[in-house]
Amino acid sequence: xxxxxxxxxxxxxxxxxxxxxxxxxxxxxxxxxxxxxxxxxxxxxxxxxxxxxxxxxxxxxxxxxxxxxxxxxxxxxxxxxxxxxxxxxxxxxxxxxxxxxxxxxxxxxxxxxxxxxxxxxxxxxxxxxxxxxxxxxxxxxxxxxxxxxxxxxxxxxxxxxxxxxxxxxxxxxxxxxxxxxxxxxxxxxxxxxxxxxxxxxxxxxxxxxxxxxxxxxxxxxxxxxxxxxxxxxxxxxxxxxxxxxxxxxxxxxxxxxxxxxxxxxxxxxxxxxxxxxxxxxxxxxxxxxxxxxxxxxxxxxxxxxxxxxxxxxxxxxxxxxxxxxxxxxxxxxxxxxxxxxxxxxxxxxxxxxxxxxxxxxxxxxxxxxxxxxxxxxxxxxxxxxxxxxxxxxxxxxxxxxxxxxxxxxxxxxxxxxxxxxxxxxxxxxxxxxxxxxxxxxxxxxxxxxxxxxxxxxxxxxxxxxxxxxxxxxxxxxxxxxxxxxxxxxxxxxxxxxxxxxxxxxxxxxxxxxxxxxxxxxxxxxxxxxxxxxxxxxxxxxxxxxxxxxxxxxxxxxxxxxxxxxxxxxxxxxxxxxxxxxxxxxxxxxxxxxxxxxxxxxxxxxxxxxxxxxxxxxxxxxxxxxxxxxxxxxxxxxxxxxxxxxxxxxxxxxxxxxxxxxxxxxxxxxxxxxxxxxxxxxxxxxxxxxxxxxxxxxxxxxxxxxxxxxxxxxxxxxxxxxxxx
Numbered sequence: 001x002x003x004x005x006x007x008x009x010x011x012x013x014x015x016x017x018x019x020x021x022x023x024x025x026x027x028x029x030x031x032x033x034x035x036x037x038x039x040x041x042x043x044x045x046x047x048x049x050x051x052x053x054x055x056x057x058x059x060x061x062x063x064x065x066x067x068x069x070x071x072x073x074x075x076x077x078x079x080x081x082x083x084x085x086x087x088x089x090x091x092x093x094x095x096x097x098x099x100x101x102x103x104x105x106x107x108x109x110x111x112x113x114x115x116x117x118x119x120x121x122x123x124x125x126x127x128x129x130x131x132x133x134x135x136x137x138x139x140x141x142x143x144x145x146x147x148x149x150x151x152x153x154x155x156x157x158x159x160x161x162x163x164x165x166x167x168x169x170x171x172x173x174x175x176x177x178x179x180x181x182x183x184x185x186x187x188x189x190x191x192x193x194x195x196x197x198x199x200x201x202x203x204x205x206x207x208x209x210x211x212x213x214x215x216x217x218x219x220x221x222x223x224x225x226x227x228x229x230x231x232x233x234x235x236x237x238x239x240x241x242x243x244x245x246x247x248x249x250x251x252x253x254x255x256x257x258x259x260x261x262x263x264x265x266x267x268x269x270x271x272x273x274x275x276x277x278x279x280x281x282x283x284x285x286x287x288x289x290x291x292x293x294x295x296x297x298x299x300x301x302x303x304x305x306x307x308x309x310x311x312x313x314x315x316x317x318x319x320x321x322x323x324x325x326x327x328x329x330x331x332x333x334x335x336x337x338x339x340x341x342x343x344x345x346x347x348x349x350x351x352x353x354x355x356x357x358x359x360x361x362x363x364x365x366x367x368x369x370x371x372x373x374x375x376x377x378x379x380x381x382x383x384x385x386x387x388x389x390x391x392x393x394x395x396x397x398x399x400x401x402x403x404x405x406x407x408x409x410x411x412x413x414x415x416x417x418x419x420x421x422x423x424x425x426x427x428x429x430x431x432x433x434x435x436x437x438x439x440x441x442x443x444x445x446x447x448x449x450x451x452x453x454x455x456x457x458x459x460x461x462x463x464x465x466x467x468x469x470x471x472x473x474x475x476x477x478x479x480x481x482x483x484x485x486x487x488x489x490x491x492x493x494x495x496x497x498x499x500x501x502x503x504x505x506x507x508x509x510x511x512x513x514x515x516x517x518x519x520x521x522x523x524x525x526x527x528x529x530x531x532x533x534x535x536x537x538x539x540x541x542x543x544x545x546x547x548x549x550x551x552x553x554x555x556x557x558x559x560x561x562x563x564x565x566x567x568x569x570x571x572x573x574x575x576x577x578x579x580x581x582x583x584x585x586x587x588x589x590x591x592x593x594x595x596x597x598x599x600x601x602x603x604x605x606x607x608x609x610x611x612x613x614x615x616x617x618x619x620x621x622x623x624x625x626x627x628x629x630x631x632x633x634x635x636x637x638x639x640x641x642x643x644x645x646x647x648x649x650x651x652x653x654x655x656x657x658x659x660x661x662x663x664x665x666x667x668x669x670x671x672x673x674x675x676x677x678x679x680x681x682x683x684x685x686x687x688x689x690x691x692x693x694x695x696x697x698x699x700x701x702x703x704x705x706x707x708x709x710x711x712x713x714x715x716x717x718x719x720x721x722x723x724x
Contacts, residue, residue: 091270419482470533
């Protein structure tokens with residue numbers, strides 16, 4: 001043997017790193033280092049469609065009616081490999097659409113059905129999503145047929161709509177336009193638990209006080225969409241469950257009436273599955289071996305019989321006619337007394353104390369057999385909680401009222417994360433404007449922009465005042481659910497006009513100066529706020545010795561108070577803004593992590609985040625006018641000084657009190673500037689330092705200005721869906 005040969009017999013030939021089954025990343029050695037993966041989400045390298053693919057253009061080629069008919073036909077075409085309950089897949093498809101949409105939470109706008117993320121981990125393998133892999137696979141022939149003309153994200157929700165329609169409910173409407181992602185979303189925090197269905201105590205300060213659940217979470221346990229159907233931590237108690245239901249649905253943007261309607265309408269059709277020993281099931285999709293071909297929870301005892309399926313462990317239907325949308329759920333719930341029982345899988349469920357044989361639903365496979373109906377703890381909450389009971393009694397007395405309320409709540413559930421109505425596509429988009437869509441009227445476009453800029457420049461507003469106000473107006477945008485942004489000028493309305501982060505006194509001064517400009521030229525105030533920001537940036541560019549115009553597109557409108565659900569905007573209030581070097585309070589997470597989270601919600605890349613921070617600092621836009629991180633002697637000019645001085649080895653950085661640092665001259669010890677963690681991270685983190693060094697180069701001062709303008713314009717136009 002040659003002396004250089006190495007005996008590798010019996011050893012794995014793969015150098016296990018971040019791309020292998022170990023899941024170990026090269027940065028896992030330093031867990032406190034900021035994770036920039038969230039700014040690299042949906043990188044074009046993962047998208048197989050290419051830069052020229054335009055889903056909305058493909059939708060124009062779609063035969064919508066043919067697609068809808070194909071989906072409806074599928075409902076009653078039972079497959080041997082996954083048999084339909086009562087020969088109808090409606091319940092399964094509704095549950096799939098519901099769980100695709102139901103991961104949405106209002107606090108950060110993440111989750112929901114807008115990206116087709118149910119196809120990927122962790123959602124595809126959540127315990128609560130058991131056997132939804134079968135629902136999607138049933139749709140595969142239809143997706144294959146229509147191809148690029150319909151996304152998975154749209155198809156999953158359309159299937160739920162068509163299921164309801166085939167069962168006798170007229171949907172309120174439907175919109176196409178959801179674009180698929182192509183890899184798991186790593187930017188969504190689902191909880192810190194390390195095991196599925198860990199006791200919910202872990203995400204509450206006090207599990208007896210649902211409002212103490214950790215934000216931004218909404219579901220009560222890891223791996224659930226909403227609440228535990230067996231009760232709080234699996235212990236039945238309908239009144240306690242009612243409070244968890246109320247809090248969870250509120251965090252998903254639903255009020256009590258919508259919550260009750262969704263519960264009633266959702267459980268009017270279909271059934272729960274727990275007809276055997278759940279321990280016999282195979283691994284979830286992400287944990288199954290290759291021969292399973294993406295299927296999870298394989299049931300060795302299914303044998304082509306729908307009555308042997310196992311999902312939640314609860315077993316039975318809620319109504320006498322589970323393939324028909326009617327008032328049967330409420331009649332069953334209110335006209336019987338209920339007692340706790342155990343399902344064949346050992347789960348807690350409620351069954352009627354006494355029921356006529358003809359009122360029982362038939363077996364999902366054998367119509368000659370009738371089975372007891374069931375209720376979950378959440379169902380019993382609708383009867384026992386006084387507020388839910390009163391609503392349900394109204395529904396029971398008026399089925400048309402139930403149908404309308406449910407159809408609207410279902411539409412909201414499945415469209416909540418699509419953003420404004422301007423993004424809706426297709427023949428079934430409702431004409432009615434709904435307040436939760438954050439409607440904004442179209443604004444004027446034919447006014448004299450040049451005159452507006454001259455009038456803005458003639459005001460006594462400073463560069464920093466104009467830039468900061470435009471930024472504050474636009475920074476509320478979050479790409480997770482397309483809410484917020486400068487369009488609508490809601491910064492002048494409650495609650496935004498009173499937010500501490502918006503510096504109400506400065507905001508009032510700027511708005512008072514800009515409203516006359518808007519009136520004089522016939523523009524919306526929303527446009528003039530952004531245009532004033534542009535004027536400020538152009539002034540700063542000129543002061544830096546460059547001549548670069550900042551692009552501007554008119555057409556924003558001014559929303560009214562009547563168009564604004566003020567309560568729902570509370571969640572958009574910034575608690576921190578690293579771009580303006582501001583923290584409302586001290587938090588468990590670091591300021592730089594808060595900056596990353598905000599940048600991701602705004603749809604920014606790491607370079608865009610970097611150039612914006614550097615530019616905002618030197619223009620003097622810090623909250624309250626603080627000088628932390630203003631690493632320049634030419635404040636107000638859009639220079640690359642922040643990066644030049646941050647990377648200058650002639651300085652050293654000395655920690656002080658309250659998370660503040662002093663930048664001193666190494667030779668003289670003279671203090672030059674102060675800074676915060678969110679400033680120094682651009683020099684300490686290897687990724688951000690690479691960008692900082694790029695912008696600090698002598699030959700890149702012009703590139704810095706151009707990149708800042710591009711990033712600034714992206715933020716100002718992020719919510720301009722009318723331009724798409």
